Structure formats: structure tokens, C-alpha cells
Amino acid sequence: MTTAAQVLTFGGVVALGAISPGPDFAVVMRRSVLAGRAHGMATAVGVAAGVFVWAIAAATGVAALVAVSAVAFTVIKLAGAGYLLYLGVKALRSALRSRDLRPDLNTGPAAGSGLWAAFRDGLLCNALNPKAAVFFVALLPQFLPSDAGLVPLLTLSMIAVVITAVWFLTVANLVAAARRVLGRPAVRRWIDGISGTALIGLGVRLAFTTAR
Template identity: 65%
Template sequence: MSSMAQIVAFGGVVLLGAMSPGPDFAVVVRRSAVSGRGHGMAAAAGIAVGVFAWVVAATTGIAALLAASALAFTVVKVVGAAYLLYLGVKALRSALRGGGELRLDVPDPGGRGSWAAFAEGLLTNALNPKAALFFVALVPQFVGSRASWSDALLLSVIALAGTVAWFLVVANIVGTLRRVFARPAVRRTVDGLTGAALIGLGVKLAATSRP
């Protein structure tokens, strides 16, 4: 993979994939709205690291093994679905407890700061076997069957850059509007909607079968 056209094309496809509504988007929006743009950006960084790892795995064949193994696919799917359900239930509980005075220093839901947001973003992406299927299908279109480590690194950096760029934009837009999101009624709505979305995505992931 050496031409600029290939690099731009790969980056464009990854960016479109990042922009598709899904658990990554829900996590960044909720973190940014509830805990501020810093936590949203930390979640964005975690998601980008997860994407980086998936591209490396796809380029080196590890992700293909996951996709081909019924047991491995099922384990990742079940754990990932359980994690999304956990996040969704946590958001719904927060919505039910929401309210109170208008504040712009809403505590971090997990109480552990930006590292918790980073870990949440990383796990949300890393425990999604659909990401493995996406990159297993995408990467071979841009590299041969014997991709070098330089190819893997280049593709991974491109994927990381595109993903983090998009989610940083999302985190900053939502963070800029935080005065609106800090209102109790709005905060409850955000928690309720993202909680329902994460639970729905978790159920959908649990029902996913290997192609």
C-alpha cells in the first residue's frame, strides 16, 4: 500500500465507518454531555486505540482467526454485549436519579476521571466483534495477503487518526453545548436515550451471528 490514492481511500472508508451511529458514538456523546469535553475526548482516544488494535489484528491475520473461530467470536460477542448492556443500564439508572440544580461540574459517573472514560471507549470498541468483521473485510482491499509490519503500522495509524479526529469533533461540539446538557431535564434525556441505545445495541450484538 504505497499510493496516496489508496491511503486517502482507506482513511475515507474508516472515517465513514466511525461516523456511522453505534456504541462508540453513544459513549462519546454521553461522556461529553455528562462529564465534559475532557472526558469525551478521553473516550474518543480509547476508541481510537481500539480501532488501531483491530487494524493491526486484521493486517496480521489475528482478526481473521477471531472471525473464523465460532468459540472466539461467541466469547467476544457475549462479553461485548454484556458490557454494552452494563453501560446502558448504568445510563438509565443515572437518568432515573437525575435532576437537581443547574451545574457545569457534573461529577464523572464512574468517579475515576478521564482514565475511566478512556477505558470505557477502549472496551466498547475492543469488545465489538463487528469491528473485527469490518476490518477483516476492508484491510485486504488495500494490502496483499503478505502484508508487512510497515503496512500494518501505516494502516493502523491512518485508522487511528481518522477515528480520533471524528470523535474529537463530536466531543468538542457536545462539550461546547454543555451548558444546555447540564440542565437536569436535558441530562436525564441524554442519559435515557443513550442508555436505551446502548441496551438496544447490546441486544443486537448478542443476536449477531458469524457471516
């Protein structure tokens, strides 16, 4: 049986993982600046959905297969790296556009792509990261007994989802609140350039990462 102390410890580890800088943060921030609060929050929910996918995968053994199978790990790794590179190049192209951006906060490179696209970016950014599989494979068994049933599994999975969602929803709202400043054309180009470079760097790093 999972104790309250174990639940708190599990929540603390998940929280540390969530707040660590990475592609999830870059995607949520960029969406929030360019398209507003709703898009940023949709991206945050997508990231949380990706965490839920990996938590369930870890508990059912799928994530363990990804972690130990060189082929599965490589396939997901390359797919994730490719998606991060795609997002990074897209951001850099936006930053390097020759035409001036109008200071209209209701338009922008990401504004017209819809809430579903924002959710998809968050989901794929997390779900295509095989390092998340390794993280949950290493973490969940420490807090679940060998004979754990469905309830403990769902409890820990939902804790991971809620913590992740709360953090990234907070990021989305804080960034959106400062959008009047961050949404200025020059600042937006700067954010696009920084986030694009970061995403490309993270994509390259993911492409060369290993399971161990």
C-alpha cells in the same frame, strides 16, 4: 505497494465507518455531556485505541481467527454485549434517579469516575465488538499486498486511528461546547434515557449478531 489512491480510499471507508451511529458515538456523547470536554476526549482516544487494536489484530491474523472461529466470535460478542448492557443500565439508572440533579456542570454521574474510566469505556466499547474484526479482516487485505511489511501495515493502522480520533474528538468538543444547554438537569436525564436505551438496544443486537 499501497498507492496514494488506495490510501485515500481506505481513509474514506474508515471515515464512513467511524461516523456511522453506534455505541462509540453514544458513549462519547454521554461522557462529554455529563463530565465535560476532557472526559469526552479521553473516551474518544479510547475508541481510537480500540480501532488500533483491531487493525493490528487484522494484519497479524488474530482478527481473522475471531471472524472465522465461532467460539472466539461468540465469547467476544457476549463480552461486548454485556458491557454495552452494563453501560446502558447505568445510564438508565442515572436518568431514573429520584433526587434532583444540581445544575453544576462540574458534577454528574460520570464526572467523578476519572479520565481513565472514560478512556476504558471507549476502548472496551470498540475492542469488545467482534464486528470490528470482520470489518478490518474484509478491509485491510484489499489495501495491503501479500508481501506487505511492517511500514504499510502501521501506515494504514495509524490512518484508521487518526481518522477515528479526529471524528470522535470533534464530537466530544462540539458536545462539550453545547454543555451549558445540554447539561441542564432535565436535558441530562433525557440524554441519559436516550443513550441508555440505545446502548441496551445495541447490546441486545450485538448479542444476536453473527459473523456473516
